[in-house]
Amino acid sequence: MKTINVTDTVQYIGVDDKTIDLFESQYVVPNGVSYNSYVILDEKTAVMDSVDARGTKEWFANLEHALDGRTPDYLVVNHLEPDHAGNIQRFMEKYPKAQLVTNQRALSMLPQFFSMDMSGRSVVVKEGDELSLGSHLLTFVMAPMVHWPEVMVTYEKTEKVLFSADAFGKFGALDADEAWTCEARRYFINIVGKYGAQVQALLKKAKELDIRFICPLHGPVLSGDLSVYLEKYDIWSSYRPEDEGIVIACASVHGNTKAAAKELAAILEEKGAKKVSFFDLARDDMAEALEDAFRYDKMVLASTTYDAGLFPGMESFLARLKSKNYQKRTVGLIENGSWAPMAGKLMKDCLSQMKEITLAEPVVTIKSTLNAQSREQLEQLADALLN
Numbered sequence: 001m002k003t004i005n006v007t008d009t010v011q012y013i014g015v016d017d018k019t020i021d022l023f024e025s026q027y028v029v030p031n032g033v034s035y036n037s038y039v040i041l042d043e044k045t046a047v048m049d050s051v052d053a054r055g056t057k058e059w060f061a062n063l064e065h066a067l068d069g070r071t072p073d074y075l076v077v078n079h080l081e082p083d084h085a086g087n088i089q090r091f092m093e094k095y096p097k098a099q100l101v102t103n104q105r106a107l108s109m110l111p112q113f114f115s116m117d118m119s120g121r122s123v124v125v126k127e128g129d130e131l132s133l134g135s136h137l138l139t140f141v142m143a144p145m146v147h148w149p150e151v152m153v154t155y156e157k158t159e160k161v162l163f164s165a166d167a168f169g170k171f172g173a174l175d176a177d178e179a180w181t182c183e184a185r186r187y188f189i190n191i192v193g194k195y196g197a198q199v200q201a202l203l204k205k206a207k208e209l210d211i212r213f214i215c216p217l218h219g220p221v222l223s224g225d226l227s228v229y230l231e232k233y234d235i236w237s238s239y240r241p242e243d244e245g246i247v248i249a250c251a252s253v254h255g256n257t258k259a260a261a262k263e264l265a266a267i268l269e270e271k272g273a274k275k276v277s278f279f280d281l282a283r284d285d286m287a288e289a290l291e292d293a294f295r296y297d298k299m300v301l302a303s304t305t306y307d308a309g310l311f312p313g314m315e316s317f318l319a320r321l322k323s324k325n326y327q328k329r330t331v332g333l334i335e336n337g338s339w340a341p342m343a344g345k346l347m348k349d350c351l352s353q354m355k356e357i358t359l360a361e362p363v364v365t366i367k368s369t370l371n372a373q374s375r376e377q378l379e380q381l382a383d384a385l386l387n
């Protein structure tokens with residue numbers, strides 16, 4: 001059982017999950033993940049979101065501890081994805097007098113997840129609606145597509161707390177000994193990254209609020225100088241490069257394409273590149289490769305031609321880049337093909353569908369292994385990337 005005071009009357013009652021193999025069935029989480037939930041204690045008590053079904057027992061124990069014999073009046077549902085909504089029905093069954101507070105979009109999606117009819121026990125809220133708990137006043141702010149269409153965030157005016165749903169969340173259990181930025185960036189780019197415009201819209205609304213604490217649905221409660229986090233979110237959601245550096249991502253069958261990519265990395269470092277970040281797309285965490293692709297201003301893609309197409313790791317990586325709106329970057333290409341190299345053309349075609357991509361020339365062509373001519377091309381590509 002674990003509850004943490006955010007303030008005297010706002011308590012954290014979430015749970016850590018350190019045994020999940022893959023978050024959302026695709027993301028490795030070496031330090032686990034937290035499913036956050038909060039209780040506001042006032043004349044009326046409000047529970048802010050539930051947790052994943054994996055944390056049911058612990059969450060109810062935390063909730064009971066925080067309530068200390070009281071009965072909850074409201075369950076505010078900011079986001080309906082199962083990692084937060086997994087216990088809505090159990091909660092409503094356990095506390096038959098409690099009311100569900102959410103927006104119409106979420107309410108209409110509820111029957112897709114739960115058999116219980118909650119329409120008669122719901123308070124439907126829209127943009128700007130308020131709900132008084134006594135001395136605390138909740139204001140509801142719609143945040144569609146950050147990260148699902150029904151998402152809203154809730155601002156508590158008295159203690160200046162923003163319950164921000166997935167926004168400002170990160171991978172990692174609460175006791176993970178790691179900085180916020182790296183795992184918050186990997187989380188953002190991979191999970192919310194596609195919806196930059198919607199995050200920008202939320203940031204605009206957040207600017208109008210006086211915020212002391214940000215209480216997200218994953219990761220630590222943020223306090224102190226919040227401009228640090230807001231600034232990162234502004235950069236990430238506007239797709240601006242955050243740092244100067246070159247990502248090299250390779251997809252190699254027998255290692256020759258990888259050797260060429262490694263050689264380029266060495267040349268770049270020798271010529272004074274500030275930062276080179278290298279990924280083998282068959283072996284390294286693709287979510288981290290994607291994170292770095294958005295973090296840095298330049299990238300080199302190196303792929304073998306395979307079945308007249310791209311080797312699967314590169315095909316998948318490009319699909320993810322496109323899906324997350326990769327843009328505003330300089331990209332170089334290395335292709336390999338023992339008899340009919342096609343990878344360069346295919347990667348170029350894919351990049352042409354993305355906004356504001358500058359191609360660094362030349363495209364390096366390898367036929368099986370590097371030779372004097374392709375080594376010369378690597379040198380030229382390195383110069384183009386550094387100039």
Ligand code: FEO
Pocket residue numbers: 079081083084147148166217218
């Ligand atoms: Fe943490 Fe979109 O759920």
